[in-house]
Amino acid sequence: MSKLQKFNQILFAIMGSAIAIFATVSLIVIAMDFYKDWTRPDHTPLPDHKVIELVKNNKFAQTISYERGFWAWTDHIPQEDGSKKTVTSPYYIIPVSQTTLKNEQERENIGLRSMKMGMTDAYYGRSGGKYNNILIYNTTNNSIKKLFNQRLLVRHINIHKYHDSHFALLQTFRLSEIKDRKKDTLDDYYIYSFASEKLSKLAVPELNNISFITDQNLPYFLIRGRIDFDGNDKFDHYDPYRLFLWNYESHDISPFPGDAITEDLQKILEGQNLTPPKSSR
Numbered sequence: 016m017s018k019l020q021k022f023n024q025i026l027f028a029i030m031g032s033a034i035a036i037f038a039t040v041s042l043i044v045i046a047m048d049f050y051k052d053w054t055r056p057d058h059t060p061l062p063d064h065k066v067i068e069l070v071k072n073n074k075f076a077q078t079i080s081y082e083r084g085f086w087a088w089t090d091h092i093p094q095e096d097g098s099k100k101t102v103t104s105p106y107y108i109i110p111v112s113q114t115t116l117k118n119e120q121e122r123e124n125i126g127l128r129s130m131k132m133g134m135t136d137a138y139y140g141r142s143g144g145k146y147n148n149i150l151i152y153n154t155t156n157n158s159i160k161k162l163f164n165q166r167l168l169v170r171h172i173n174i175h176k177y178h179d180s181h182f183a184l185l186q187t188f189r190l191s192e193i194k195d196r197k198k199d200t201l202d203d204y205y206i207y208s209f210a211s212e213k214l215s216k217l218a219v220p221e222l223n224n225i226s227f228i229t230d231q232n233l234p235y236f237l238i239r240g241r242i243d244f245d246g247n248d249k250f251d252h253y254d255p256y257r258l259f260l261w262n263y264e265s266h267d268i269s270p271f272p273g274d275a276i277t278e279d280l281q282k283i284l285e286g287q288n289l290t291p292p293k294s295s296r
Contacts, residue, residue: 058115059145060168063191074119082110082146087209088174088181104181105155106209108172111148146172149185151207162207162214166190170202175229177236177263183207184227206266218268220259223250227261236261237271 061069061077069075087106091099146169151160163169168188175182185205202225204217219225222240229236238259241250260271270277282288 058113060113060147060166060190063166066166066190069119073122075116075122076119077113077115079147080112080114082112084109084152087183088176104209105153107152107154108183109150109152110146110169110172111150112146145170149183151209151212160212162205163187167203173227175227177229180263181209182263183209186225215266217261217266220268222257222259223254224256236263238268 058077058080065076084107087104087108089104090102092102094100147163147166149162149169149172151162152158153160162185167190169185170188171184171186173184175184183206185207187203187205189203201221201223204219204225205214206217207214219238220240220242222238222242225238225240227236227238238261239256240259241254242257243250244254257277258271259268261268
């Protein structure tokens with residue numbers, strides 16, 4: 016065996032050992048991450064049927080936990096000298112979440128627990144998580160408003176501006192429907208107006224994967240979402256998207272660009288306007 020062959024064998028052996036060590040370490044890291052995820056408590060709000068059982072036994076399994084808040088918006092107002100003045104809204108939004116306790120507790124033990132307080136940096140405009148409520152703190156009059164009086168899961172809260180009006184768009188989920196897995200559960204959408212300090216529920220059509228398209232140059236907001244085209248109570252990649260107009264003033268929602276245009280486009284797509292080729296005979 017030549018020196019070159021011996022060198023190649025040693026090199027391959029070293030490379031094989033290195034690959035084996037790397038694979039082993041990777042598997043250990045993956046297993047540790049999986050174990051952490053598997054053992055990490057689920058802090059999602061409990062579904063209604065679970066809470067009802069706990070109430071029957073005079074117990075509770077979750078307690079209120081406050082998340083980091085954020086200012087609703089920041090405006091940059093142009094000045095005469097060409098500069099911009101930064102104005103922060105007087106509204107500070109505090110998402111309210113929950114912590115799942117290690118063991119179920121008797122309801123007689125419910126009470127306020129003392130907490131260590133700390134300061135955190137604020138951020139602007141949006142938040143997402145597993146919240147059960149939202150608090151609006153008005154620093155102008157030092158008041159706090161709770162938005163919801165029913166049990167639900169707040170998935171997202173986004174702040175939008177329409178001309179000079181600011182509002183919060185909240186995407187929520189009904190906890191009472193978690194038990195029914197026969198059909199895809201649709202989210203509910205709420206609008207909170209900072210000007211009127213009123214919360215309104217949007218009559219959004221049955222859509223999935225909803226996105227709100229906001230543009231100051233558009234007279235209305237656009238809503239884009241996937242419809243249940245085949246009517247099987249499921250939303251999948253075989254279902255198409257549709258557009259809807261949302262009037263911010265009246266909260267009216269209507270199809271866009273309209274059923275007539277959509278039907279005409281469908282006919283073109285299906286080739287209904289095509290002329291069959293003439294026979295060569």
